[in-house]
Amino acid sequence: MDRKNLRNLPIRASSNMWSRSLILVSSLMLGACTELFVKSDDSSEPTQVANTNQAAPAAKASSSTLNTAAKNATPSWVLSPPSDARYLYGVGSVIQSEDLVADIKGARQQANADMANQLRVTVSQSNVQSTQVSQNTSQSEQVLKSFSSTTRMDTESLVLEQSETVENVATGKYVYVLQRLDRAKITARLRREITELDSQLEAIALEAKTQGNLVEQWQSILPALPILSERAQKLDLLQLYSTSANLASAKSETIKGLEKQLSSLLTQLSIQVSSQSARSQSLIKVLRSELTDKGLTPSSKASSPLRINLHISTNKQVKEGRTYQFVNLNASLDEVTHDSSKMLASWSLTGRGISATPEQATQSAYKKAAKSLADEVFTYLTQGNLANAQ
Incomplete structure (x- = not known):
């Protein structure tokens, strides 16, 4: 050269x-x-x-x-x-x-x-x-999807560790x-982690209460919720990385029973939605839909163990042909027994809708307010706060 x-x-x-x-x-x-x-x-x-x-x-x-x-x-x-x-x-x-x-x-x-x-x-x-909910999807699966929606694993960290x-x-x-x-390294690691999570779930299942007060049963099984959510995420990643048709990650009968108990409790811990405000039925309908999407059980029965009390006020403004609709919610979550009730939590929320059509602006405001309230109720019930209030 x-x-x-x-x-x-x-x-x-x-x-x-x-x-x-x-x-x-x-x-x-x-x-x-x-x-x-x-x-x-x-x-x-x-x-x-x-x-x-x-x-x-x-x-x-x-x-x-x-x-x-x-x-x-x-x-x-x-x-x-x-x-x-x-x-x-x-x-x-x-x-x-x-x-x-x-x-x-x-x-x-x-x-x-x-x-x-x-x-x-x-x-x-x-x-x-995975977030598409079918009619055959159990409530426990819906709750897990809602619980996992903001805690998805970051694939980039795995790439940086293993590349x-x-x-x-x-x-x-x-x-x-x-x-x-190297996919093989990651899948081996994920299988080990899923096995460790299964051991934790087995231990929770052995200690879980299956009879008596619904709130106490819920509290005993609640620690399984984040572990089941993490397991579902790791299984998603394992299916993504693995080149094998046999993932060897099937749930044991004990863990399946734990999920079945979770789904049963969610049905029994139904939530009545109540409001004394005029013209509140449209918002109540939207709120029930939002609760259902999260795997919770809205109910019209007064015998439900939980109740959401709503106080609604609205106001609107019209500017340049567009309607600005505001919905203000004061809501409380109560535990109800046959002869008394006790407030567990309360929230003040606002929903806003903007549209050239007043009806669409109102519906949009209801949707945002109802979603915010459903998020708050879901977080409260899945963070262990329900038993802490006893």
Whole structure:
């Protein structure tokens, strides 16, 4: 290689000492298992040149090297990343600068984000499907979906923990990094975690009360709710990552019985919705629907053990042909017995609707107020507060 071609390489050095120093510093920053090979003007060490016509090498990722390629020669895996059953691949790239260590770090972050993005799309589709409630879905499943809706696991953290570098390439203009994610490692970890959660659920089932006061029964089984929710999330991820048709994660009969008890208690802990406010029936209807969507049981029976009391006030404004409707709710949740009642919690909430049509503005305001109240009641009942009020 003549001097003219050497000047086109992405890194230049004036001596072997400079080159070896750069290798040492870069290796420390990239990790003990990452090697950085460069060729200086008068170095006798060989340059490892990227083969841009082949897919990523099968070599162990921890021994990946920085490869150099002809200027603007894009590796084939940038446009066509490898694909196999065990690994998920991601590609990252940055404009090459004088700081190759920073360039590689930036490209690696881009590759990890690429893999997380691929998973996020799949997880999002799975979440949408899992939140669709059918007529055959039990109340316990509906409650678990509601409980899990704000606690979905972050796939990006798994990617960052388990990803590894396959190859780095510097072309003089760009730095490319190929990362991969070992599905087998993640699925093994998830199976272990699901087994641990099952052990906790088995212990709760043995201590759960199955007779007597409904509130006491609910309190005894409530610790299972976050564990069941976490189990469902981990199972979703296991199904996502696993390439095996047999996930080996079936629930035991004891855990199935625990879920059945949860569903039964939710039915028995029905909630009567009551209001003395005029024209409140439309809002009560919406509130019942919101409670049902969360797996709770609204009821019109006065014998229900729980009751929501509503006090409703409304006001509206019309500006430039648009109606601004406001609904103010003062609500309380009471525990009701055959001869008395006790307030457990209370809330003040507001719903607002805006529309050119007054009826639509009112309906929108009712919907927002009812949803906010249903969220508050659900959170209260699933955080252990019900028994704490006894």
